[in-house]
Amino acid sequence: MKTNNEENKEISVQSISRAASILQSISEGATTITEIAERCHLSKSTAHRLLQALIESNLVTRDPIKHQYYLGYLITHLMAKPEITQEYLVACARPEVERLSEFTGETVSFGIMVALRYVNLLSIPSKYDLRVVEQPQKMGSIYTGASGRVLLSQLSDKELKTALKCMNLFSNSFYTVIDKDKLLDHIKSIQKRGYDIGSDERATGAMCMAAPVRNYDLPATLYILGPEMRIKPRKTEYMNYLLKSAENISNNIKLVFPV
Numbered sequence: 234m235k236t237n238n239e240e241n242k243e244i245s246v247q248s249i250s251r252a253a254s255i256l257q258s259i260s261e262g263a264t265t266i267t268e269i270a271e272r273c274h275l276s277k278s279t280a281h282r283l284l285q286a287l288i289e290s291n292l293v294t295r296d297p298i299k300h301q302y303y304l305g306y307l308i309t310h311l312m313a314k315p316e317i318t319q320e321y322l323v324a325c326a327r328p329e330v331e332r333l334s335e336f337t338g339e340t341v342s343f344g345i346m347v348a349l350r351y352v353n354l355l356s357i358p359s360k361y362d363l364r365v366v367e368q369p370q371k372m373g374s375i376y377t378g379a380s381g382r383v384l385l386s387q388l389s390d391k392e393l394k395t396a397l398k399c400m401n402l403f404s405n406s407f408y409t410v411i412d413k414d415k416l417l418d419h420i421k422s423i424q425k426r427g428y429d430i431g432s433d434e435r436a437t438g439a440m441c442m443a444a445p446v447r448n449y450d451l452p453a454t455l456y457i458l459g460p461e462m463r464i465k466p467r468k469t470e471y472m473n474y475l476l477k478s479a480e481n482i483s484n485n486i487k488l489v490f491p492v
Contacts, residue, residue, distance in 0.1 A: 251273060252283050252286070255283055255293070256292060259293065259304055266284065266300075284302060292305045294306065319354055321489055321490070322453070322486065323355050325485040325486045326343040326355060328485075330478075333455070333474060333478045338361060339459035339464060340457070341357050341455070343355040343453070343454070343456075344454055345451045345453045346384040349375050349399065361459075361463075363460055364459060365458050379428075379430055379434075380441055382420055382431070383452075384454050385420050386424045387447075387453075397416065427444065427445065428442065428443060428472060428475070429442075429443050439459065439460060440458070440460070440465060442456060442471060442472055443455070443456035444479035446483050447483040447486070450490075455479045
């Protein structure tokens with residue numbers, strides 16, 4: 234026979250599970266209590282009770298006129314700070330970022346794409362006095378540079394075409410592809426070879442070598458950034474190491490975030 238503590242624990246776990254299910258259903262487009270209850274296999278009274286608790290916690294908000302439910306302020310606040318919400322992901326990447334940094338001596342960064350914006354989650358600057366450094370969490374044009382194109386290459390064909398339609402391409406660099414058809418072809422070639430290399434795009438004299446990181450809900454990339462005069466002579470060696478590190482991170486992610 235179960236004790237009161239055991240029964241209370243089961244009720245708490247069930248409530249959390251149901252609340253998570255409600256949040257997922259709202260994120261997928263369910264906005265009325267009827268839709269939410271049906272998707273979550275709950276009675277309307279139970280769904281209403283849980284929704285009220287979520288509203289009080291700022292996880293859900295309710296339109297007082299249309300009586301529809303949406304994700305609340307707290308969810309939006311967390312999503313606006315991906316560097317905070319992606320801590321597990323950074324933990325998966327950190328050992329390889331540090332190893333790659335030690336091997337190359339150049340700036341090594343790891344980042345993701347959020348709503349067609351690049352977010353740098355982890356960056357270790359070069360050990361050299363002459364170096365190229367990107368600020369952590371800096372966002373920039375997603376199509377500018379090898380790292381951004383590698384992120385775009387992880388989209389499906391439909392997502393990629395939609396993304397390109399939304400972009401107004403421009404660049405101060407002669408070396409950045411800003412024709413949409415040519416950019417699409419370039420991204421398709423990245424999908425086949427599994428990496429990209431760019432020079433003189435974000436900074437004159439700089440070279441970026443980027444590889445995709447797999448097995449995560451958002452596109453992710455690992456890349457090396459530094460002066461072309463130092464990286465180019467060791468391009469093949471660095472690329473092999475980069476691809477292996479990206480593969481190791483992908484495997485780490487698969488263990489932490491099983492599909």
